[in-house]
Amino acid sequence: MADAALFEFLHTEMVAELWAHHSDPGPGGQKMSLSVLEGMGFRVGQALGESPPGPTASAWPKRLSLPPPPPPRLPQETLAFREELDVLKFLCKDLWVAVFQKQMDSLRTNHQGTYVLQDNSFPLLIRMAAGLQYLEEAPKFLAFTCGLLRGALSTLGIKSLVTASVASLPTCKFQVVIQKT
Numbered sequence: 001m002a003d004a005a006l007f008e009f010l011h012t013e014m015v016a017e018l019w020a021h022h023s024d025p026g027p028g029g030q031k032m033s034l035s036v037l038e039g040m041g042f043r044v045g046q047a048l049g050e051s052p053p054g055p056t057a058s059a060w061p062k063r064l065s066l067p068p069p070p071p072p073r074l075p076q077e078t079l080a081f082r083e084e085l086d087v088l089k090f091l092c093k094d095l096w097v098a099v100f101q102k103q104m105d106s107l108r109t110n111h112q113g114t115y116v117l118q119d120n121s122f123p124l125l126i127r128m129a130a131g132l133q134y135l136e137e138a139p140k141f142l143a144f145t146c147g148l149l150r151g152a153l154s155t156l157g158i159k160s161l162v163t164a165s166v167a168s169l170p171t172c173k174f175q176v177v178i179q180k181t
Contacts, residue, residue, distance in 0.1 A: 095152055
């Protein structure tokens, strides 16, 4: 539970700091801040699928006893998904649990490359759910997560466009559009 609180605090501070530095209330300043948050999330999403950096056991002399290298952050078998839907199911279950300690509530698709992931109590929006006046502030708290999803999909070999929408707090929907190459 402490991990969730620390992540939530770190995320809130990232948003606050970016909005303080790009305080231009116009669309240009907001767009820059959203882009930075989305980029940070993208890199974190990518890192979840990469092996951690550092020396391997073969890089050390044989007389030194090294523990085995830590496992990759996402199981390597995830790279062998056969269909996009299986990858999205994995994100809704395993990735969401790893980051937010809960599963995504709903996954829908039109079977043409568009998926809608719905979280009815998105952890980063729960504290804002007390009033409707915070609804317009919600997008800046979703940009990081859009990047996180896009980065994880990228690591799994799927190029995508991820957007988020909020109709009522703390429910949010993430729309994932798979980019065909």
